[in-house]
Amino acid sequence: MFCERSQVRSNRLKRWAVIPIGLAVAIILAGCTQEQLQGWLPGDAETTNHTSRIIGLWVTSWIVLLAVGLVTWGLIIWAAVVYRRRKGQSGLPVQLRYNLPVEIFYTIVPLILVLGFFAFTARDQAAIEEPTANPDVQIEVFGKRWAWDFNYVTDDAYYSGVQADFNPDGSIDTDNLPVLVLPVDKTVEIKIESRDVIHSFWVVDFLYKKDMIPGKSNYMYFTPTKIGTYAGKCAELCGEYHSLMLFTVEVVSQEDYDAYIESLKAGEYAPYGGEGQIGADFNVNQNLPGNGSSTED
Structure with a gap:
């Protein structure tokens, strides 16, 4: 019974946590100017037939990198808070190493990100550099x-x-x-x-x-x-x-x-x-x- 109540309380807290997060995201996006939406690049998406593609690559890359940064910063802060030295503790904390799942994670995920950035960049660059047959x-x-x-x-x-x-x-x-x-x-x-x-x-x-x-x-x-x-x-x-x-x-x-x-x-x-x-x-x-x-x- 106690476990069921704890689970219900936890689910209720999660639902309430989603609301301010959603409101914060909505306010941030609503307050973005056109300059911010295109990553502070000059011009706009209609200047040439290539500018929308370049802006899309630039902005998407920064969104992915920001998400990675938030996760990284979050883990750093979480580790610093949860595993901080508490009053009355002395000596070194328990030393851990060779956490295979974590090592696989921080090897595979960056590799996927690098390959993804390379693939999208190569695709867009190939399209931009494609010679025009019989230009006007x-x-x-x-x-x-x-x-x-x-x-x-x-x-x-x-x-x-x-x-x-x-x-x-x-x-x-x-x-x-x-x-x-x-x-x-x-x-x-x-x-x-x-x-x-x-x-x-x-x-x-x-x-x-x-x-x-x-x-x-x-x-x-x-x-x-x-x-x-x-x-x-x-x-x-x-x-x-x-x-x-x-x-x-x-x-x-x-x-x-x-x-x-x-x-x-x-x-x-x-x-x-x-x-x-x-x-x-x-x-x-x-x-x-x-x-x-x-x-x-």
Whole structure:
């Protein structure tokens, strides 16, 4: 009879314990802003066709890691409280070792977590890196100390940018940064190259970056799905004015994109832009293998 009463009391306490826990979780989730729900990443899930996938991987990983942390912290606190030295006790506690179930647990569970993170990361990276067949727009981007050149390969036009400068008050002049214009909802292939040292092409809100390595071409494939203006920068320390190697990406309608290309060809952006391509002949490293100038070719 005593055991039955104890069991009933224990079940009642468990039910009452669930209520405040559920309320706390509901309040926390209800108070989350959109910024918090996407793990404080910039941009949003609709910026490109890949950003929702990246946000999902990031947020899910943190939820799993937080759960692991709570369990770990809980066990540490529980062990510290339950097995603490009590008044009147002296000497060392009972020494235990070779607890096979516990050892199997803390070996198998981390292994499962690592394999799971690897599998989901590899799946998403493969999807992001999958080449786009017959892209609507092909862009060639050259990183150079400390600015950017953009070749609109599909439309035979180019824009050659200059390094960012300062306003009189010491802030960066963002009105004259190099601009890369892209049409919304069109598949884009960007060929990424360097004219001198290692740079990194990073459009912050696109949540993806790619290194620019001298003598090697890298590629990015995506579809911009939201009209807007997005900040870009070099994400690889490349010298004295690395912090000023900035650019802007403008995602516009197809009509505005066509109008921009025509304005480039018409010379409205001269001497920075025009018809044709600005190619590898402006590279600083002219003796790299594969460019037709080295003794190996």
